[in-house]
Amino acid sequence: MAEQTVIEAVRQTMLAEMKRDDSVIVLGEDVGSRGGVFLATDGLVEEFGENRVIDTPLAESSICGVALGAAVNGMRPIAEIQFADFVWPAINQLVGEASKVRYGTNGVKNAPMTVRVPYGGGVRGGLYHSQSIEVLFAHTPGLSVVAPATPYDAKGLLVSAIRSNDPVIVLEHKRTYRLVKGDVPEENYSIPIGNAEIKRPGSDLSIFTYGLMLHYSLQAAEMAAASGLNVEVVDLRTLRPLDEETIAESASRTGKALIIQEDTPAVSISSEVAAIIGEKCFFDLDGPITRLGPPEIPPMPFSPVQEAAFMPSPEKILDAINKLAQI
Amino acid sequence: MAEQTVIEAVRQTMLAEMKRDDSVIVLGEDVGSRGGVFLATDGLVEEFGENRVIDTPLAESSICGVALGAAVNGMRPIAEIQFADFVWPAINQLVGEASKVRYGTNGVKNAPMTVRVPYGGGVRGGLYHSQSIEVLFAHTPGLSVVAPATPYDAKGLLVSAIRSNDPVIVLEHKRTYRLVKGDVPEENYSIPIGNAEIKRPGSDLSIFTYGLMLHYSLQAAEMAAASGLNVEVVDLRTLRPLDEETIAESASRTGKALIIQEDTPAVSISSEVAAIIGEKCFFDLDGPITRLGPPEIPPMPFSPVQEAAFMPSPEKILDAINKLAQI
Amino acid sequence: MSATANQSSKTSNTTGRLSGDRLVELYRTMVLSRYLDERVWLLNRQGKAAIAASAQGHEATQVACIEATDPSQDHYLIYYRQFTAMLALGTEPEEMLRGFLAKEADPMNAARQFPLHGAHPRVDLFNFSNVIATQLPQAAGVALADKLKGSDAVTIVFFGDGASSQGDTHEAMNFAGVHKLPVIFFCENNRYAISVPLENQMGIESVASRASGYGFPGVQVDGTDVLAVHEAMTAAVDRARAGDGPTLIEASVERLLPHTTDDDHTRYRSADDIEKMSDRDPISIMSELLKRSDLLTDSQDESIHANAKKRVNHATDTVDAEPYPGVESMFDHVLEGSANGGNS
C-alpha cells in the first residue's frame, strides 16, 4: 500500500491494465514522448511503443471517433482529451454515436472505450482551461460517467471503466491531480460504476458532492464539527447513473440536504440530486433542498481574485451548512 | 389576426424580420430553393436572393461558426440546424464559443445570432431524428434558450431572438409544426425571453412543461377537470433563464408540482425545475415534487409501438395528476 | 472506359478481373435491388414504410465496389443509401423489408432505427447513426485496430458528396494518411446533398482531388461503369492489404429519385437536369453492356427481371405478415446486461 497522488494512481492503473490486456491502447494529444500535459501517460510509450500509445493529430472528434471504431473492432481504447474544455468538438462522436452503439444495433455491436477528461478549475485556467463538462454526459442514456476524487477511487473506477464493455467517461479534476494524496493498494481491485460512497458519516445534515468539492466539503464538515454539527458527506463518485438509493437514504436519515458543486447550477448534477431528493425524501426532510455552486457566469475568470470568488470554498460551504442547520 | 400553424408563424416571422432589417440573413442546409426540409424558409430565397439566404455545405460546425463570425461583423444571422440531432458537431461553436463572446471580450464584441433547432419526437424519426437537445444549452451561461409551443409564442419569441444582441437558441418542436394552430396577430410584437406563461390557471396542482408536452398537458388537465380537479399548466417557454418567480409562485400556490417533459429526465430541465421548487417552495408543498418523463433509454425507438410507449401521453399525464392529487 | 472493357470482354469472356458469369450475377443483384427499391417506395406511399432513401442510380457502383472486397473478413461502414451494397453482401430482401416496415425480426436494429441503420449479424456491415460523416473517423479506428492486430482485413467506408464537407471527413482522412491505414474512402458523388448542388458544396469539381492533401491516391470513376469501379476498387484493396495505406475513390452517379420519400426534387432540380439523368441509369447501361458482350440475351434479361419481381413479391408477402415488436424489448441493450440504462 503506497501513498500516491491522483495523477500517479491514474498513470499506474493504465500501466497495469495495458500490461494485463494487449487490447488496451492509449490515444490522444501529446500522450507519447511528452507523457501527456499532466504526465498521466508518462513512460507508457517507452513501455508499450508507438502502436499502443498514439500521439494523435490535434482533432478531438477523430480522437473519439477513431477510439470508437477501434473499440468495435476488438480494442479497448483509452482516449485522453487534453483539457475538458476541448471535448466539445468530440460531442458528436460521444453523445451522438458512442452512447447508442449497443442500443442502435440491438446489441450486435458494443464499444468498450474509455474517455479520460481532465476538468475543473482553481488552476488559473481562465475560461478555456477550467470548464466542468459533466452535464451533457450525465444526461445521456448509454454513457456512464465517473468522477473519482481520491487516488483510491481513481484507480478503482478507472479499472472499471477500462474493463467495461460500454463507453465510460472518466472525469478527473485537474486540481486534485497533485493536491490529493492517499493510499492505493498495489493489488488489483475495482469499484463498481454507480455507487456513491459516504466519505464522512454524520447525522445532522447531508452534503452531496463530487470532485474537488468533496475535499472542500470534508474540510467544511470538520470545521462544523468544531461547533458541534455532525455533517455527513456523500461522494457521488458516479454521475451517471447516480446512486439514487444512497442519496435518498442519506437525505432521509439526516433530514437536510446540501448539494455542493463547482459547475454552474442551472440544469446540472446538483439539479438532479435535488430532484431525486425532492421526489423520494419529501416526507422525511425538515429543510429546503439547498444548493451551493458558483454564480451563473461563464466559468471561470482568469484573475486569481475573481477565480477565488467564483469557486465554492470550505468557508462558503461552512456558511451554507450553518444556514441550513439553523432552519 | 390569422390562424396559422407553428411552421407558418416561424416562416412569416423570418420574412418580416428580413424585410425590416437588411442585416438579417438565413443560412443552413437546404434553406434555399428547397425552402428547408420543413419549409420554414419557403420563398425566402426568391424574395431576398442567394446572398441573404445561403444554402450551406453539409457542415454544422461551420454553419454556426460562420454565423458567429458574421454576427460579430454586423449581421444578424439566423442559422438553421436541419434536425436537432445534427447540432452535436456545432456544440463547440455554440457552447464553447458563442456563449462567451461578450464575456470573454469584456463587452468589446457581441454575437447577435439566432440558431433555430427543430427538435423532438413523435414523428417516427427513430434515434436520429427525434432528439431533445436542450440540456446543455440551458446549462450554459451566456446563451438564451427559448422553446415556444404555440404559433403566437413562436412569433413573439423568434422576434426577440433575432433582435437580441446575444446568441439565442430557438427550439421548435417538429411535431407542433403542423399539428398546432392558433391566432397570430399580423402586427409586430415580441415576447420577452425569460417569461413563463400560465397557459391554464388552476388551484389544485401545477404542471410545469414546454414544447409538445404543453399540449398533452393541457389535454390531460381538461380530462382531470371532468373529475373535478383544477389543474394549472405553466408553459416554461424559456429554458434559459428559467422563470424562477413564476415557477415558485405557482408551485407555492397550488402546493403540488408535477413536471412533464419529453426529454429523458436525468440531469435535465425537469431536474432544474424540481430543484427550484425544492429550494424555494419547500414549506408550501404538500406532496413530493413529481416528474414524468420517458424511460432512461436512448430517445427514441423507430417502431411506432415503442415510440408511443416511450413518449409521455395525455393519458400518462392524467395518471400522474391523479396519483399526485391523491397524496 | 466501358468501351475498352467491353472489347476485352469480347475476347476473353471476362472483363478485367471479372468473369462474364460474375458480371451477370452483379446485374442480377442490381435488378433485384431496383425492384425491391421500387417496392419500398410503394410501401411508403401506402403508409406502411415511414421513410426510405433510394439507391436507384447507385446500383452499379455498389455491386462493383463490394465485388472487389472480401465479405468474410472486410468491414463495411455504410450509409443510408447502401441499399444495393447490402444485397450484394448477402442481406436477404426479407431482411431489408423488415427494416423498412419496422418489424420485430429486423436484423439490423430490431426496429429501433431507420432502415439500413444498425449492424448486420452475419457480415461486418454497420451504420451506427444517420449523422452524416461520423462513420469516417470510426472507419479509421476500425482499420487502426486491424493494423494493430496484424489482420489482413480492409475497411471500406461509404459516404456521399455532401459528407465531404464535414470536419469529420477531413479528420478521418488525415488520421488514416498519417498511419497509412487499410481503409478505402468510397464517395458516391451524386452531385446533390438533398437539394444543395455540388457548386454550393465545394469550390472544386472532384472530391477525389483532395486525397493528395492527405498523402494517398484519389481516383475518380464513372459510377455507372461496373468495370471501372471494380478496377479502381481492386487496386485500392490490393494497396490496403499490402499495407500501403488508404485510397479515396469517388464514383460519379445520379440520384434518380428525390433524396428520400419525404422529398420532392422538382422544387430544386431543373426539368432538364431530371430529364438528362435517365441516360445514366446503370441498369440500362449494364444490360446493354452485357448484351453487346454476348453475356446476356433478351430472354435471359426478361427472366432476371421476372425473377426479381417474384422474389420481391414473395418477400413483401412474408414480411407484411410478420409481427411488430412489443414494448418490452425497447429496454434492452442500453448497456451490457441491462434491460434498462436508467438512473438506478
Place this chain on the structure above:
Amino acid sequence: MSATANQSSKTSNTTGRLSGDRLVELYRTMVLSRYLDERVWLLNRQGKAAIAASAQGHEATQVACIEATDPSQDHYLIYYRQFTAMLALGTEPEEMLRGFLAKEADPMNAARQFPLHGAHPRVDLFNFSNVIATQLPQAAGVALADKLKGSDAVTIVFFGDGASSQGDTHEAMNFAGVHKLPVIFFCENNRYAISVPLENQMGIESVASRASGYGFPGVQVDGTDVLAVHEAMTAAVDRARAGDGPTLIEASVERLLPHTTDDDHTRYRSADDIEKMSDRDPISIMSELLKRSDLLTDSQDESIHANAKKRVNHATDTVDAEPYPGVESMFDHVLEGSANGGNS
C-alpha cells in the same frame, strides 16, 4: 529568396514593396517583441504571470504579414502565439503585460482570459477562445459579412500547423472556397503541436498544398524571411480585395522556446533539433539582412536593442504597480445589459 531581395535592396534601398525605412521599423518591432517576450517568461518564473506562450522564432513572419494589411479596416483573428502581430498592430507593451499579469486594465478581456485572448478595443483584432481552430469558420463568417456589405476589408486568420488537423479548418476553407470570400488563412508552421511533430500530424509535407482541394491558391514561404512573407501576403491581400477569393499561406518557422512556460521541450525534441533551430532565429537573420543591405549599422542596432529594453523595463514597472480587478466586475457582460447572466 533573401539573397535576391538583398540584391534589389542594394540598388534601390527598398526591398520588394517595402522601403528600407519600413524594414528597419519592422526590425524594431521584432526586437521589442523579443525583449517583451523574454520579460514575460521571466515574470512567469517569478510567479507573477500564470502562463505564457512565446512568439520567439515567429517574429519575422508576424511583422511581415501585418505590414501587408490595412489595420484601419481589416480584421485579424489571432491565436495565442500572435505576440509580435499584436505589437505590430499597435498594441502597447503595457497593454500586453496587463494581460499576462491579469491586471484590471487589461484591454483584451479585463483579466477574464489568458493573455492574448479577447478583443482589442482599437483594432479589429480578436481571439475568442483558446480552442484550436474555432477561429477559422468565424473568420469565414467575418469575411462573408464584408462581402454582403460590399466592404473592401480583408480578414486574416492565423493558426498553427496543429490547427490544420481540426475539422473546423476544413469546413472553414471549404466554405470560403465556395463563396470566394476575402479571407487569408495564415498558417505559422513551426512543425510542432506542443510535442507532436509534423509527421504524426499529417501524411504530407505542406499544409499549403491542401488549398487546391478548396479551389484557391496555397503558398509556402520561409517565415524567417520578411520579404518573402510580405510578398506572398501582398499578393493574397490584393487577390482578396479584388474579390478573387481566399489564399492559404504557410510560413515555415521555428518555435524557439517550449510550447508554453508550462512545457519542457527537451522531453520530446532531440538535442540536435533544438541546437539547429538557432540558425533560424529571425532576429539575427533580419539584422544581418539589414546590415548587408546597408540599412543598419552596428551602433544603430545596439540602440534599437537598448531602446527596446528600456521600453520593456518601463512597461514592467508601470504595469506591476497597477491594480488587479475587484470581484464585482466579474458579473458584467454575460449578456447585454446584464451584470448577471443567471437564472433569474
